[in-house]
Amino acid sequence: MGDPHKAEKIALEALRGAGMRVTRPRRWIIAALARLAIPASSREIHDALEGGCDPVTVYRCLTEFERLGLVHRHEFGDGGTRYQLVDPDGGHAHYIVCRRCQHAERIHACPSPELESTAAGRGYSQITHTLEFFGICPECRDPGETQ
Amino acid sequence: MGDPHKAEKIALEALRGAGMRVTRPRRWIIAALARLAIPASSREIHDALEGGCDPVTVYRCLTEFERLGLVHRHEFGDGGTRYQLVDPDGGHAHYIVCRRCQHAERIHACPSPELESTAAGRGYSQITHTLEFFGICPECRDPGETQ
């Protein structure tokens, strides 16, 4: 993954470029996302902020950031929504998530672009995809549990 | 996809096989899932029941059914959780979902099994995956909108 600091700088520039104000909460949220570097819930992001701000502001900012394409949204099968700063180097991330502890680990796998073209054939535009893997991580596996 | 009626029968047998009771709400829920045939929210499932039952029962049953592997859970990027009866013919489903109207359409694309083995290399067990596509469907696309 690219330099987190770089991702942070680019996100701030993108904010300015979109005519949006670079406020203190927004800087904190972007910094927290860059520091966490892994998909985090609104709650986790709020807890990781350098300064204090209202949880509602975190929701609002994340929604805006997603609209601008600065963050990606992930759903890891537990009903919660997680956000992650987009990698400025263009590669998009997929994860393997532990079904027990919810720990997410980046994985280098991406379906061949051929898959997206299958989707495009249906007349859909602006196609994106999500791909996540789920399993039981080595730490969470009970000893003697069936593989 | 396989015969929905078959999927329904198999699910009921699986319930008995697991030593669980085949109650009226459970039959209704499984029937509704078979009839809907596409990932549906707890609310949609409840609305589609032949008879009346408490919404809480729908939640509890779906959670149990998921644990037994009778239904699969889907998250379509809107924060909601959807459930679908597992196809007894083994093939698992992926969808393309409209970001505007949330309509889900089954799509015949699956990442090469090679991808799951990439995940297995990390020491995870019981690996599964989700893969969903998102786009704007032809009906929702504004005329003249940029592709």
Place this chain on the structure above:
DNA sequence: CTGGATGCAAAGTTTTTGCACTTGA
């Protein structure tokens, strides 16, 4: 200055929990 952004309060949605009653096996 001044409109976009925030904080606070309140409400909406979805999901979970506790407990007495019901019912399928």
Place this chain on the structure above:
DNA sequence: TCAAGTGCAAAAACTTTGCATCCAG
């Protein structure tokens, strides 16, 4: 019969909305 399962009520968790105030540009 009788424990698993349900209904009802209440709470918890998560997210959105409205509005007065604040501050980045």
